Amino acid sequence: MKKEINIGLLGFGVVGSGVAQILLNHQTDLQHKLGVSVQIKKAMVRNLDKERDTKLSKDIFTTSLDDILSDDSIDLIVEVMGGTTDAKDAIERSLQAGKGVVTANKDVMAEVGPKLLKIADENGCDLFYEASVGGGIPLIRTLEDGLASDRIHALTGIVNGTTNFMLTKMKEENMSYDAALALATELGFAEADPTADVDGLDAARKMVILASLAFSTEVKLEDVYVRGIREIKDGDVELADRFGYTVKLAGTAKKDENGIEVAVEPVFLPNAHPLASVNNEMNAVYVYGDAVGETMFYGPGAGSLPTATSVTGDIVAACRNLLLGVNGKRKHAPQYERKVKDDAQKYSRYFHRIRVKDEVGVLTHLTSIYSDNGASLATVIQQMDENNETDLIIITHEISRKQHLDILDTLKQTDSVLGLSSYYRVEGE
């Protein structure tokens, strides 16, 4: 019987130092839960000379992955180095060396998760990745275990803290996109290069991970319709509010007999929808199951300690399996073939804001474009702004994404249309 479990930590940044802190501070609790002590034996970093605020001995730090993988006393690798190529490599080599892996790396899991899970299965190792989605919210475990017996047919969530923080400021404090981004950067919510966040890629990766698991099928990043918050025009957030909506960067995944559809895009959510009041850097995900109905999980989407809580939760689970000798026993082959809906099979309501020439018959002409495309309209409002320019606001009944795109194409080629100011999917009604 093991007396201790040794961890090889890859990376000692924001999450890594949080993991070290929790393992040290909660050692007695872990000892009670597991019956053995859990400690970081070695930690891989890029620069040995960097000053680190930690109680861990300086001797445990190394720059060499081999140094860690060749240490037979190390049972478990915790990958919190971030990035893709090196991290992917490190996870793969760890599994091949017969060591279980806990990772917080959404980029890697979204890109090659199924491949890595297969390698884990082949090598009889656990590969846990709770922290890759939703920071401190135990979403992966809920989908895998808590709702294991149900058939999940939809997920809707806010899974990117940075953009949610920005959208909250844009709505509540009337900030511009640029001001909100500057504030998010200043407070450490946005990275130096915020592209992955604001362009929706980070959220798309998380939705790939969640949808794969929820629907037991392989979902690829290319299957996700992605549109970031950069496309939100000045005044849109206010305009949404005037119609009773809140703009949120929503991740949605649905499954029906035609296949799956996954999207990340700024949507109009009715103000009364519970996700509309998920603010700042918080995340929340609704899970819709055939039997359970709707459940929702809410919590901090990022941050050192929340994310580290998920990592250490995985460490506890991996340690339990190691101690029982049942590590790597859960098989990950998906149940269903990958089958993705095309745009003609994806239905929703849409909000269009069109800048038009103020001339006779323009309304009749434009609405005929909708009816020619088989789209019926729920709301049509023609309004003149302070510059004497006219906006046509249209909210459709349910149409396919193909109809929506076809209409946009036709509008762009229409003489009386000066520009398509903005468009949003209307979610959750």
Next chain:
Amino acid sequence: MKKEINIGLLGFGVVGSGVAQILLNHQTDLQHKLGVSVQIKKAMVRNLDKERDTKLSKDIFTTSLDDILSDDSIDLIVEVMGGTTDAKDAIERSLQAGKGVVTANKDVMAEVGPKLLKIADENGCDLFYEASVGGGIPLIRTLEDGLASDRIHALTGIVNGTTNFMLTKMKEENMSYDAALALATELGFAEADPTADVDGLDAARKMVILASLAFSTEVKLEDVYVRGIREIKDGDVELADRFGYTVKLAGTAKKDENGIEVAVEPVFLPNAHPLASVNNEMNAVYVYGDAVGETMFYGPGAGSLPTATSVTGDIVAACRNLLLGVNGKRKHAPQYERKVKDDAQKYSRYFHRIRVKDEVGVLTHLTSIYSDNGASLATVIQQMDENNETDLIIITHEISRKQHLDILDTLKQTDSVLGLSSYYRVEGE
């Protein structure tokens, strides 16, 4: 290697028939997840002749527990019969017969959970009870696994669907308590005898289960301060709203260096608090951890299929353990000694509504009672109603429950006080 897992189902009522339905409908998915089939081999019922809407063969029904326990091919007992004495007995005997148990029985788990978990440990059996709290929300699993590495210091939640449904109707449709109860009964949310729900006992039992697990200590029902919604006076819900609050039957559990405190009582929640908008029969629980910060879990608190989802989730977990031969390996001894705070150590804000004689100096006299008890006041409002009677509304700053009770005692003995109309703890500010 097992080819199938056989279940003995105890009870075939609302939850039991839901479990049977999910196991039948999702058999392919379960087969994929577990690699074996899972089926109900026998089901114990009270009356064999009752017509049942099920695809299960009539032959599997029996009235004898012995019949099930003596069947060596049955691996797992699922107790959904409800009640206490018989259910407790059946769980105990099942465990002693070496069979794992999944139960949805909060009454039994709140009363003798620690004892049963000990018997399970001694007999190398699993005892899972996810469905005992929060219907379809995987709360137990989240506290045990997802947040395993964190130290939880507080829980706040709405854990009784019946009373939450009633309070929603009382607030949103101005229904009286009696009308709301009648509607809840008619819709099947309230049982023929609603005592356990409206008097807070059902919620208290759930808080016992959650607090024991969250704080890794034994919590007894007698440790819980319980006050039901029957004590809500006409006009209170409206009055709360006028001050920006919503009345909810909240379960709260807190832990600090002085010990734990657990309460179930109608509280004033600020309207902006997310729990204030958890409506109808839905449940939601906030979990506050040292590292994770706040997380929230929301879903249906009751109902056949939601509850059955939790039961079958437990069945999947128990089957996995059985197949790996690691059933009964998780030990349940609590980490901490039972240590309960006394009323002088429990702090909160309070709302008092006092009917007073309209005479000179009454305000000065009454507020002096508060200051004599060391309580400072946040809000004092004197108002006359349509019958020319005067209400004094007082909201205190933080005081102990002892101060609150002492003040109530003194007020009752005060001449100018005609009656203490109502009082509430103010939560979540």
